[in-house]
Amino acid sequence: MFENLALGFASFADPMVWAAVFFGAFAGYLIGAIPGLGPSLGIALLIPFTYGMDPVVSIVGLVALYVAAEYGGAISAILINSPGTAAAVATAWDGYPLTKSGRAGEALTVSIVSSGMGIVVSTLFLVATAVPLSEFALKFGPGEYFALALVGLSLVSGLSTGSPVKGAIAMFIGLALATVGLDVQTGVPRFTGGNPDFFEGLPLVPILLGLYALTEVLVMIEDGAAAKTKSAPIKKLLAVPMSTLFGLKTVIARSSLIGYVIGVIPGAGPSIAAFLSYAISKKMSKTPEQFGKGSLEGLSSSEAANNAAVPGSLAPLLALGIPGSATAAVMIGALMVQGIQPGPLLFTKSPEIPYTIFASLWVGVPVMMFLGLAGARVWAKVADIPRPAIAAIVAGICFVGAYASSNSMFPVYVMVAAGLVGYVLRKLDFPLAPVILALVLGEMMEINFRRALITTQGDWAVFYSSPLTGILLAMAALAFLLPAFGALQGFVRKRRAA
Amino acid sequence: MAESKERGRTSRLELNELRLAMWLCDLAGSGILLWVFWIYLQHANALRRPLNAADIGAGGFPGLLALIAIAALLLLLGIIIFRHVVTRRRASLVIQRPLFVVMTMALLVGQAILFDRIGAIVCVGGFSLAILLACGERRPMHLVGVPVALTAFIYAVFVLALGVKLP
Numbered sequence: 001m002f003e004n005l006a007l008g009f010a011s012f013a014d015p016m017v018w019a020a021v022f023f024g025a026f027a028g029y030l031i032g033a034i035p036g037l038g039p040s041l042g043i044a045l046l047i048p049f050t051y052g053m054d055p056v057v058s059i060v061g062l063v064a065l066y067v068a069a070e071y072g073g074a075i076s077a078i079l080i081n082s083p084g085t086a087a088a089v090a091t092a093w094d095g096y097p098l099t100k101s102g103r104a105g106e107a108l109t110v111s112i113v114s115s116g117m118g119i120v121v122s123t124l125f126l127v128a129t130a131v132p133l134s135e136f137a138l139k140f141g142p143g144e145y146f147a148l149a150l151v152g153l154s155l156v157s158g159l160s161t162g163s164p165v166k167g168a169i170a171m172f173i174g175l176a177l178a179t180v181g182l183d184v185q186t187g188v189p190r191f192t193g194g195n196p197d198f199f200e201g202l203p204l205v206p207i208l209l210g211l212y213a214l215t216e217v218l219v220m221i222e223d224g225a226a227a228k229t230k231s232a233p234i235k236k237l238l239a240v241p242m243s244t245l246f247g248l249k250t251v252i253a254r255s256s257l258i259g260y261v262i263g264v265i266p267g268a269g270p271s272i273a274a275f276l277s278y279a280i281s282k283k284m285s286k287t288p289e290q291f292g293k294g295s296l297e298g299l300s301s302s303e304a305a306n307n308a309a310v311p312g313s314l315a316p317l318l319a320l321g322i323p324g325s326a327t328a329a330v331m332i333g334a335l336m337v338q339g340i341q342p343g344p345l346l347f348t349k350s351p352e353i354p355y356t357i358f359a360s361l362w363v364g365v366p367v368m369m370f371l372g373l374a375g376a377r378v379w380a381k382v383a384d385i386p387r388p389a390i391a392a393i394v395a396g397i398c399f400v401g402a403y404a405s406s407n408s409m410f411p412v413y414v415m416v417a418a419g420l421v422g423y424v425l426r427k428l429d430f431p432l433a434p435v436i437l438a439l440v441l442g443e444m445m446e447i448n449f450r451r452a453l454i455t456t457q458g459d460w461a462v463f464y465s466s467p468l469t470g471i472l473l474a475m476a477a478l479a480f481l482l483p484a485f486g487a488l489q490g491f492v493r494k495r496r497a498a
Numbered sequence: 499m500a501e502s503k504e505r506g507r508t509s510r511l512e513l514n515e516l517r518l519a520m521w522l523c524d525l526a527g528s529g530i531l532l533w534v535f536w537i538y539l540q541h542a543n544a545l546r547r548p549l550n551a552a553d554i555g556a557g558g559f560p561g562l563l564a565l566i567a568i569a570a571l572l573l574l575l576g577i578i579i580f581r582h583v584v585t586r587r588r589a590s591l592v593i594q595r596p597l598f599v600v601m602t603m604a605l606l607v608g609q610a611i612l613f614d615r616i617g618a619i620v621c622v623g624g625f626s627l628a629i630l631l632a633c634g635e636r637r638p639m640h641l642v643g644v645p646v647a648l649t650a651f652i653y654a655v656f657v658l659a660l661g662v663k664l665p
Contacts, residue, residue: 052660165574169531172567176538176560183556188546190556191538214606217629221602222594225634388633389644392626396648399609399625400618404662409614416610420603427591428527446559458552495584 001131008355011056012363020057021360024064025368029375031065032072033382034390038086039069040327041216044208045394047334048401055338059353060360062334066327067361068368070270070310071115074303075372075379078107087270087309090278090302097294105376110296111303112372113245114252116365118304121256122263122311123361129264130347130354133319137344142451143462147472149445151479152266152322157434158479164487166430168480173425174435177202178442185450197410204333206402206415207439211432212330213398214419219426220391244296251281251297252304259305263312266324270306270313277305311361318342318354322441326433329440337405516596520589521582528578532571539564598632605629618664623649 011017024046031042042065050058073088078095091111098107140148157167180191181201192198255277262273281301282291291298314331316322321343323329335342340353347354372379402415422432456462464470542564545557554562593599609625616624623645630641656662 049655049660051662163574163577165570165577168570169567169574172535172563172570173531175563176535176567179560179563183545185553186546186548186556188556190545190560191541217606218599218602221598221629221633224595224598225636386635386640388630388635389640391633392629392644393648395606395609395629396622396626396652399613399622400652400656400662400664403613403618403664404656404660407663409610412610412613416606419606423603424527427593428523430527449559450554453554454550454552456552458554491585 001127004351004355005127005358007352008357008359009363011060011352011356011359014057016054016057017060017360020061021064021364021367022371024061025068025364025371028065028068028070028368029072029075029371029379030382032069033075033379034385037216037390038073038327039066040330041212041394042066042069043327043330043334044205044212045397045401047205047208047330047337048397048404050334050337051404053338055340056352056356058338059335059340059357060364062331063357063360064364064367066331067119067307067310067364068371070307071112071303071368071372072379074111074115075108075376075382078111078299079104079380087274087306088302089271090274091299091306093278093292094295094298094302097292098296098299101294103294106296107294107299108376109373110245110248110299112369114248114255114300114303115307116369117252118256118259118306118308119311119361119365119368121253121304122260122308123358125257125260126311126315126361127358130315130319130358133315134344134347137320140344140468141466142448142455143466143469144472146445146448146452147463147469147476148320149322149441149448150476151472152316152324153434153437153441153445154476154479155266156325156437157431158483162429162431164480164483166428167434170425170430170432171434171438173430174438175442175445177207177435178439179446184443184447197408201443202439203405203411203414204439205337205405206411207418208330208333208436209398209402210415210418210420211422211436213394214415215422215426215432217391217395217398218419218423220387220394223387225386225388248296248300251300254284255281255301255304256308259308260312262305263309264315264324266316266322269325269327270309273309273312274302274306277301314357318346318357319344321346321444323437326436329433329437332440514595516593517590518593520591521578523591524578525575528571528574532568532575535564535567535571539568595634598634602629602632605632614665619649619653622652 027046028039028042031037031045032039043062046062046065050061070087073086074091074095077088077092079099081092081096081099095107095111098104153171157171158164178201180198182189182199189199258277258280259270259273262276263269278291278298278301281297282288285291285295285297287295287297313324313328316324317328317332321332321341323332332342340346340350398415398419399412402411403409405411422435425435426432452462453460462469463473539561542557542560545555545560548555548558605625605628609621613621626645626648627641630644635641635644657664
């Protein structure tokens with residue numbers, strides 16, 4: 001393991017890798033600081049810039065963007081009470097009261113340090129668990145793989161906001177889209193309408209751009225130019241005594257562990273990690289009454305946990321090839337563009353890739369902290385960028401990015417169609433994350449499903465005879481049934497009360 | 499006078515906001531998806547049967563998927579109707595600035611059609627100006643500056659740095 005880690009750190013001998021870290025972190029802050037834009041959209045928009053780049057350079061840049069965008073959400077949460085990402089909602093509870101009392105600089109410093117430490121600690125857990133997880137996954141048969149992918153999908157769909165039935169339907173839409181193109185096993189064209197453009201399947205990057213970026217453009221059009229924010233002045237940046245930061249060590253360590261564990265679970269992710277960690281820290285605090293009124297402990301717990309969830313979400317992605325969140329699904333798309341297939345074989349075939357990611361998470365922290373603190377005033381102003389300008393820029397990059405993905409117009413048409421359909425789905429409260437996840441996992445699921453049946457001569461018992469497959473499929477079913485049961489219970493309770 | 503002012507405000511609000519009954523939109527959306535999955539099922543069933551008896555073939559997985567999706571959509575339709583009849587909930591689907599949203603959708607489709615005909619750089623510049631206007635931007639400096647800066651950025655990064663041959 002240490003040899004491979006050294007291999008990962010050795011990648012940083014290339015100045016281009018450093019440039020990628022700086023550029024990724026810069027772009028991440030830019031995206032994260034703008035309320036409404038998040039890491040998924042940021043990575044989707046950055047993918048076109050990585051065409052033709054060295055895989056290591058591009059991956060390091062994307063990881064830096066992922067981490068910085070997750071932190072960037074805290075800036076607007078602290079300064080203007082408008083969380084840039086869902087994971088920064090709990091950050092605003094204490095960050096904004098600190099800003100109102102003239103302690104914005106202190107709040108920013110504590111949040112940046114907590115985020116950085118969260119990533120450092122969580123990456124330690126990632127390094128310790130990802131390799132054993134990938135070795136364990138090497139023993140999986142096709143039945144287990146199918147069940148595992150279904151669990152990941154079901155958790156994301158079942159736990160997504162809104163109706164679990166709509167989450168399931170969104171998942172089926174994604175799976176159906178994944179079946180378009182030539183059948184991998186028989187070579188039969190499916191759902192192509194005879195158009196050869198569809199033979200290779202629907203291109204992932206344009207769909208990502210359409211679903212995440214173009215839908216956001218249409219939402220910005222709805223808001224219009226009236227949607228304005230105004231950041232507060234920052235005073236006393238870096239004026240936080242070391243003793244204050246040192247006093248938060250227990251909160252940071254505990255929140256990092258919570259963040260990592262929650263990050264590993266598909267469908268959970270940074271926002272749940274932040275809320276859970278905030279609640280636990282409040283319960284364990286000596287001054288719980290300060291929470292929500294400008295508590296540094298509250299701010300630190302939320303930030304350490306939501307950033308620690310990022311390395312957590314990379315564990316199933318790298319070790320099993322199963323993305324546990326929408327952002328991880330976009331990340332898988334970015335890796336696929338570079339010809340990298342995440343999964344257990346990645347650690348044996350191309351160890352330099354996962355270990356460079358581990359190294360970049362550590363190396364990226366000081367860069368992220370430097371950029372965050374040095375540019376705090378700039379990031380605060382980023383939230384003030386007029387929405388019409390952002391909409392025009394995002395749309396322009398989408399069109400050129402989609403075209404550049406294969407130097408043809410087909411991806412552009414796919415992107416526009418995905419954007420329009422995505423907007424309608426979003427308005428009807430269908431979550432978009434399961435569509436992307438299912439699109440990414442669809443082919444792997446179908447291949448393993450059919451392979452499992454072929455190896456057992458068509459015996460469907462393969463899906464419940466193995467204890468692991470049975471447990472995983474039961475978990476997948478529970479992921480839908482439990483939220484549905486909860487909704488039914490709530491409905492009955494409301495009816496009784498009325 | 500005050501009454502006419504009030505009326506004016508209401509009509510402006512009506513233009514700025516489109517409210518539709520959520521249950522009707524849900525019904526329409528689910529109905530369309532049901533139709534799409536029905537067609538998908540027909541296509542899946544029409545795919546060639548597998549030569550290997552143990553394999554479910556090219557249409558097996560999509561067929562199974564379509565059946566489950568249709569069942570889920572029927573369940574959703576049932577839930578929508580049940581909720582409407584029993585709870586009489588009056589939730590609305592709200593679209594702010596609907597005319598501009600539709601206009602932007604048309605702009606995106608138009609940009610896709612014209613992208614390779616009039617050239618990427620001209621297209622991005624022109625359509626970014628149109629999107630700025632649709633989004634409510636009226637400041638001349640922004641209307642000129644953003645498209646110029648964006649096209650310059652795209653040219654520098656994609657054409658000069660990445661070597662992409664844009665139409």
